[in-house]
Every structure is written in structure tokens, then in C-alpha cells.
Amino acid sequence: MSAENKVFIYDTTLRDGAQAEGVTFSPVAKIHVAKMLDSFGVDYIEGGFAASNPKDMAFFKAIKNETLKQAKIAAFGSTRRANVKVEEDKGTAALLEADTDVCTIFGKSWLLHVTEVLKTTPEENLAMIEDTCRYLKENGKEVIYDAEHFFDGYKDSPDYALRSLEAAVRGGADCLVLCDTNGGCMPNEIFEVTTLVRDRFGVAVGIHTHNDSETAVANAMESVRAGAVHVQGVINGFGERCGNCNLVSVVANLNLKTDKTCLADPAQLKSLKSVSQFVNEQANLRDNQRAAFVGESAFAHKAGMHVDGVRKVSHSFEHVPPESVGNDRRILISELSGASNVMEKLIEMGLNNIDRKSPEVREILKMMEKQERGGYVYESADASFKMLIKKVLKEHKSFFELEGFRVMVEKRGKNAPCVSEATLKLNVNGKRAFTVGEGDGPVDALNMALRHALQEFYPSIRHVQLADYRVSILDPEEATAAKTRVVIESSDGENTWGTVGVSENIIEASWEALVDGVEYKLFLNEDKK
Numbered sequence: 001m002s003a004e005n006k007v008f009i010y011d012t013t014l015r016d017g018a019q020a021e022g023v024t025f026s027p028v029a030k031i032h033v034a035k036m037l038d039s040f041g042v043d044y045i046e047g048g049f050a051a052s053n054p055k056d057m058a059f060f061k062a063i064k065n066e067t068l069k070q071a072k073i074a075a076f077g078s079t080r081r082a083n084v085k086v087e088e089d090k091g092t093a094a095l096l097e098a099d100t101d102v103c104t105i106f107g108k109s110w111l112l113h114v115t116e117v118l119k120t121t122p123e124e125n126l127a128m129i130e131d132t133c134r135y136l137k138e139n140g141k142e143v144i145y146d147a148e149h150f151f152d153g154y155k156d157s158p159d160y161a162l163r164s165l166e167a168a169v170r171g172g173a174d175c176l177v178l179c180d181t182n183g184g185c186m187p188n189e190i191f192e193v194t195t196l197v198r199d200r201f202g203v204a205v206g207i208h209t210h211n212d213s214e215t216a217v218a219n220a221m222e223s224v225r226a227g228a229v230h231v232q233g234v235i236n237g238f239g240e241r242c243g244n245c246n247l248v249s250v251v252a253n254l255n256l257k258t259d260k261t262c263l264a265d266p267a268q269l270k271s272l273k274s275v276s277q278f279v280n281e282q283a284n285l286r287d288n289q290r291a292a293f294v295g296e297s298a299f300a301h302k303a304g305m306h307v308d309g310v311r312k313v314s315h316s317f318e319h320v321p322p323e324s325v326g327n328d329r330r331i332l333i334s335e336l337s338g339a340s341n342v343m344e345k346l347i348e349m350g351l352n353n354i355d356r357k358s359p360e361v362r363e364i365l366k367m368m369e370k371q372e373r374g375g376y377v378y379e380s381a382d383a384s385f386k387m388l389i390k391k392v393l394k395e396h397k398s399f400f401e402l403e404g405f406r407v408m409v410e411k412r413g414k415n416a417p418c419v420s421e422a423t424l425k426l427n428v429n430g431k432r433a434f435t436v437g438e439g440d441g442p443v444d445a446l447n448m449a450l451r452h453a454l455q456e457f458y459p460s461i462r463h464v465q466l467a468d469y470r471v472s473i474l475d476p477e478e479a480t481a482a483k484t485r486v487v488i489e490s491s492d493g494e495n496t497w498g499t500v501g502v503s504e505n506i507i508e509a510s511w512e513a514l515v516d517g518v519e520y521k522l523f524l525n526e527d528k529k
């Protein structure tokens, strides 16, 4: 890796990320995230605000017992309070107590904040910056200086904003990080101001952006183009208000689209999606389906013409190869599909010998369109679409015949729980199966009865679980006569697959989706034999 092309990645998921509404990391989660970030290859991990709370301080102690490959742990805090000696300042003492190699302090660049928030004088603020940097340097720390509101401060008074950086440099700061704290800047402003700071100071320049104008990643990229060598951000971009610069996108863009490198081992880029998912899990957040690079939809192609293009030349509709960031290409089936979408599904099913222009492909498309007009959607119900293909190709067989079911929901008294029970009669290979299932609701009960009935004949069904269940009402204006669409996700612990059913009766729609789900699994098993 050429030193001059290296951009240092400073992760603040555990500090600025924790300032996001709805996010709190447990002490154990903080350690898990830090270890994962280290394996991923970031350079700095900001573990918390040293003076803020015992949990953040406990993290700094606990992480010392872990062996990290290369990441440095940074403790975060502010410049000393106004009119307090730095040696007597509690926040600065907490930074030293954290006992990290790196201390990151934020100081004020904007006169508005100096006079109206700190309620101090411009000169005292400069002294606070210089004293705190110097004191931390004297105590052997690498000092990263976060110039809070730097761009807003610069717009208000360029002279004062630059003097605040000079104070940090006099104090010995190792890196000047320009912060767009309110997230209001445009990329061109970031480029111009970063260029000016880079040319003026012989110190490394970094960037810290927020996403209030949806420009945090673009702003960080522009800052790097202007010479910043250090980017601060959060995995998945959550953080105060609208969030921080999303490091997932920054790391991918830097590695794949510039001559810069940023991960200790660039091969780690392939773990980007799992890193993103891991952080969301630890932060108790859902994955963002539409997230750039790592979302489920990031490489999902729906429009027929796009699928046609991707099948011919993958980069005709993909800005980077999905596998480069650990993601997968997905082909969706819908009313916008053409023959190319169907071909992809045929290939997935191992049916490689059917021509794109064949009558079978046209017939599959015709059937799919008819079904969609009737309320079916196949985007999330790939397995039902594959069953439909089998039916059109006359390769479908029924593994069982339904003789009948009855579903009952009973509530015996105001405070008694609702009990759901289903009885089911099937004919399986000429033998009669009669089972009863109980469940949390009527569909769960029916699902239980179906699995009990089949597992004697098809043992693999034992492992199939109902993973998700979604209901939509079609034509709601028709009130009770409205159709119901049920989409079910089933899982056998290894794979998940979606199926769909439509009926005026919710139980019947659910049954249809359950049957497709079970048949899909049984076909998969047959194919494996």
C-alpha cells in the first residue's frame, strides 16, 4: 500500500453512532463491535466519551484485555472548560484515565458557539484548545483535534476559524479534523475549505461530516479529493439527528473508485455486508434494504430491460460487482418482468436447456401476468414463482392431496388467552393422515398440523419453520369482499424462501402460501438426490 494513497479510517460508531435516537450499545456489544471493526481493518476506534458515563469508561478498561490486530482505541472528550486549569479539568482527567494511546478532543471554531454556548471570550477559547492539546501531548497521547462546526465557523469568520486551528497546531495536535457538525454543507464548499486548510498547515487533515443534507458521504469523498487523509464516520451512517457519514459507503467508494486505499487488508472489502449487518444487530437496528452496496436491494434487478442488460454484461446495470462487497445479485419477478427475468429463474432451477424465445418462456410470462392481475406478487415469493414454472412446464407434482381442514379460534372469557386449533386431513401416497395442530394464531395452528401430517412421510419437513407472515388487503374499498394476499417466508435453518397465496378468505390464502412453501422444500430435496 503506497503511504501517500492511504486514507485513515476513524470509526466513531461507538461514540457518535451511539448518539443516534434509538441506539444504545450494551457493554458486551461495544466490545464485540470493536473487535469486529479491528478485524475489518479500520485504523481508529473511538470507544466512547470518557467523561460521559461509567459504561464508556468501563469499555476503555475492558478493551485493554483484548488483543487487537491494528486498530488504535481513541477516547473522546472536549477541550478544558473555560477558566479552569487544564490539570484540574475533570473532562481532561477522564481522558487520561481512559488510558488510550489516542485522545480526540473537540473544540469550538465558530464564534457563535464561543460567545453564546460556551459563554466565554474568543481568546479564552483559543487558550482552551491549545492548552488541552498540549497537555494531552505532554502525557504521551496521539491527539486528534475535532474542529467542531468548522465549516459554519469558517463561513462566519474565516480568520477566527483558522486561528482556532492554529491554536490546536501550537498545542501539538497530530491531525486537524474539520467537522460539518450541523450537516448543512455542500460538497463544493467542503472541497474548497479542505483545500485551503491542507495548503496552510503542515499537519494531517481529516473530515467529519453529518448527513442532515444527505451529503455526508459525498462531502467526505470531496474532502479526501482535496487532500484529507483521515475520514471519521459510522458503520451504516446512524448518529445524532439524521446521522453521520456512512463508513460502509466511504470504504467501498475509496477502495473501488479511487486510487486510495483504506483497509489494512483490501480483501476485507468482501466482508462489508456482514460488517454492516453485524453492527445493525449489535445496535438493535433493522438492516436498510435500500442501503448502497450492502442492502438486500443494492443489486436487485426488477425491470425486464435491466435484467436483459445484466445477463448480457453485468456492469451494464451494476456500478460495482456485488461480490466485491460481499453482496449478491438478485433477479425479481413482477409485472415489469420480461423473458430475461424468467431465464434467470430457470437457470437457478437447473433448467438450462430452455430457449429465451421458446413458447414455454412466453407461457410462463403470460401465466405470471395473469396471476399478478389476480393479486399475486412474486417479488418476495420466489418459491411460488418457481412452483408456477413447474406447473407451466408440467413438471409439478403434488406430494399430498388435501381432503379438508377445520380451523378454530376460541376465547373462553374476557381475560382468557385466545387458543387456535386446526384439524387437517390429507392423503399422502395413498395413506390417510389426520392431524391436529395448536398455534399462536389460526395460521400457525394450520402450519403445525400440516407439518405434523407430513413429517412421517417427508422427514425433512420437520426442520421447516414459518419465519415471517405478511398480509395485505387488496381492493380495500370492497370491504369484506376484498381479496387478501398472504406472503409467507419459510426457513429450514439454512435457506429461506417466500411464497404467496391470494383469496377472499385469509385462511385459504395462507393455506395456499403454506402449501407452496412445503412443496418447494420437497422439490429441493428431490433435486438434491
Ligand SMILES: CC(=O)SCCNC(=O)CCNC(=O)[C@H](O)C(C)(C)COP(=O)(O)OP(=O)(O)OC[C@H]1O[C@@H](n2cnc3c(N)ncnc32)[C@H](O)[C@@H]1OP(=O)(O)O
Pocket: 049, 051, 052, 053, 078, 079, 080, 081, 082, 106, 107, 108, 117, 118, 119, 128, 148, 181, 240
Ligand atoms: C458535536 C458533538 O457531537 S460533541 C459530543 C457531544 N456528546 C455528548 O454530549 C454526549 C456525552 N455528554 C455527556 O455525557 C454530558 O454532556 C457531559 C458529562 C459531557 C457534560 O455534562 P454536564 O457537565 O452536565 O454539562 P451539559 O451537558 O449540560 O453542558 C455541556 C457543558 O460543556 C461545555 N462545553 C461544550 N463544548 C465544550 C468544549 N468544546 N470545550 C469545553 N467545554 C465545552 C458547555 O459550555 C457546557 O458548560 P457549562 O456547564 O459550563 O454551561
Ligand SMILES: CC(=O)C(=O)O
Pocket: 016, 106, 146, 147, 148, 149, 179, 180, 181, 182, 208, 210
Ligand atoms: C466532533 C463531532 O462529533 C462533530 O463535530 O459533529
